[in-house]
Every structure is written in structure tokens, then in C-alpha cells.
Amino acid sequence: MYDVIIIGGGPAGLTAATYLRRAEKTALVLEKNAFGGQITWSPRVENFPGFVSVSGTELGDKLLEQAMEQGAEVELDEAEAIEAIDGAFRVRCVSGESFDGRSVILATGARPRLLGVENEEALVGSGVSFCAVCDGAFYKGRRVAVCGGGNSALQDAVLLSDSCEHVTLIHRRDSFRGEVKLVETLREKENVDFMLNASVTALLGEDELRAVRVEQDGAEKEIAVDGLFVAVGHEPDHSAFASWLELDKAGYAASGENCLTKTPGLFVAGDCRSKGVRQLTTAVADGAVAALAACRWIDGQ
Numbered sequence: 001m002y003d004v005i006i007i008g009g010g011p012a013g014l015t016a017a018t019y020l021r022r023a024e025k026t027a028l029v030l031e032k033n034a035f036g037g038q039i040t041w042s043p044r045v046e047n048f049p050g051f052v053s054v055s056g057t058e059l060g061d062k063l064l065e066q067a068m069e070q071g072a073e074v075e076l077d078e079a080e081a082i083e084a085i086d087g088a089f090r091v092r093c094v095s096g097e098s099f100d101g102r103s104v105i106l107a108t109g110a111r112p113r114l115l116g117v118e119n120e121e122a123l124v125g126s127g128v129s130f131c132a133v134c135d136g137a138f139y140k141g142r143r144v145a146v147c148g149g150g151n152s153a154l155q156d157a158v159l160l161s162d163s164c165e166h167v168t169l170i171h172r173r174d175s176f177r178g179e180v181k182l183v184e185t186l187r188e189k190e191n192v193d194f195m196l197n198a199s200v201t202a203l204l205g206e207d208e209l210r211a212v213r214v215e216q217d218g219a220e221k222e223i224a225v226d227g228l229f230v231a232v233g234h235e236p237d238h239s240a241f242a243s244w245l246e247l248d249k250a251g252y253a254a255s256g257e258n259c260l261t262k263t264p265g266l267f268v269a270g271d272c273r274s275k276g277v278r279q280l281t282t283a284v285a286d287g288a289v290a291a292l293a294a295c296r297w298i299d300g301q
């Protein structure tokens, strides 16, 4: 029986593990994909205090190293259900393993939102990507489009413009949610075009993407591209555990300031939590808050 099982090994989950170990609680972190979470997709992080500039993978590795150095246990396994057992929790994983904990911290983060156009999922890996850091190199010297207006889309466009022949940035409004500095960097690039007030309405190509159809100001245009990078935000990734949670209108898990959900002993931290600002800094802050609240919960039992 662990003191706390943390579901999700991103910045929130790994920070929670470090804080729990500092408080001498046993902690297991379950991660289904890659430790470090979404940040591993960011080529360069320049707003994490104390790091002038660091790659997302390096930061993720450091967070993992720090949690393990403190004695946290980690497993690459996907949690698929939580059950109540005798005043504690059992977490079942897809591998068939299960782990028991006095308390659980859900730090499952968020997953990329789809555009919702036909063939989008079928073309993933054949022209459609959600990760420029992971897949950008496949499009070296080719023409690509990026869809979205947040920091992810802007960062993706900057990264791709360094190696691709041409980048079209397609955004549904005429102003950006992401940082002005990134927009300025893109405006200075000769191989970047902006398509504003524009929406991708179709993906063209059978086995491989060859073009996107875009609606702009009531007119439709075809843009020939080899790759489309979809960066239109994220959705919370906790549907397997929704029955334990109260969700807000957007589907994020509601909690108090102390990250406690409606279920005693079950806490939530990071991007899957209902809150105003989803950033690395707020994810690690949640991790610390949830861990200390879980310690108080366990000590009070």
C-alpha cells in the first residue's frame, strides 16, 4: 500500500512526487506515455522561473530525476480505473497490474484537441501531426500548415519555419492568444504566411495529405501542403476517472484551492484541473499543493 498513487508523470505529477517524498510519504507515479508530459513537445521553454531557456525534454528529464532522487517509484503503465477498497483506493492498469494507495492524485494533464474535420484521425502519421517537435523533421524542405493561434501553434510555426520550405499559419480569428513576441518573430520570416479569420474545412488526399481546404471570409481555397500541424488547444485527459469527479462546463475537474476533488482522498493537479491559467508554473504549483494536502489527509486518517 502506497501513501499516494499519482496518475500522470508530467510536471504536476512529478512535482507532487518530490513533495511527498520530502514529507516521507511513499509515492508511485504511473505514466502511460512519456515522463515529462506535454512539456516534452515544447522545443524551448523560456518562461519557467530559474531557467533562461531549456528544452521541454530536458526539463521533463530533470523533473523525473529529481522525483526519483527523492525516492519516488515510477512505472510506465496506463491507469484505466480507480476502485474504492476499505478506506483506500485501488488503481487498475491496462497491463493487468493494480496498485493500492491511501490517497490518489490525478495529474493526467490534457490531450490535443482535434479540428473535427473528416479523415483527421485517419491521416495522423500521414500528413497530420499534433507535435512539431516530434514530427517536424519529416517535413524538412517541404510545405506545411499550422492551425491554431495559441503559444503551441506559434511555437510550432517558428520551429517549422527553420527547416520547412514554407509555413502557412491558419487561425480562426485576426488576433492571437499566444505571445506577441512569437507573432513578431513569425512576421519577420519570409517563408511564413498568415491566413487569419480562416478555418480548415477539409483535408485532401487519400493515403497521404496533399492539401487543406480553408474557408476565409466566405471563400474556400485549397492550400497544397505535405503536412498539417494541428495546435488548437487541449482537452482534459481524465475520462476514465470522471465518475469520481465533479466536472466544470469544459470538462475539467473541479477542486478547492487545496486541489481536493469531491471524493475525499482524491486530489487533482495540473492541466486536468479546472482553473484560469494552464501553464508549467501553475502545474508544478498544483503538484505541491495537492501533495501537501494529501499528506494532511493521510495524517488525519
Ligand code: NAP
Pocket: 042, 044, 045, 046, 047, 113, 114, 115, 147, 148, 149, 150, 151, 152, 153, 155, 172, 173, 176, 177, 178, 231, 232, 233, 234, 277, 278, 279, 280
Ligand atoms: P490555447 O492557448 O488554448 O490555444 C488554442 C488555439 O486554438 C486558440 O488560438 C484557439 O482559437 C484555437 N482553437 C481552439 N479550438 C479550435 C478549433 N476547433 N478550430 C480552430 N482553432 C481552434 O492552447 P495551446 O496553444 O495548446 O496552449 C495551451 C497552454 O499551454 C497555454 O496556456 C499556453 O500559453 C501554454 N503553452 C506554453 C508554452 C511555453 O513555452 N511556456 C508553449 C506552448 C503552450 P481562439 O484564440 O479563437 O480561441
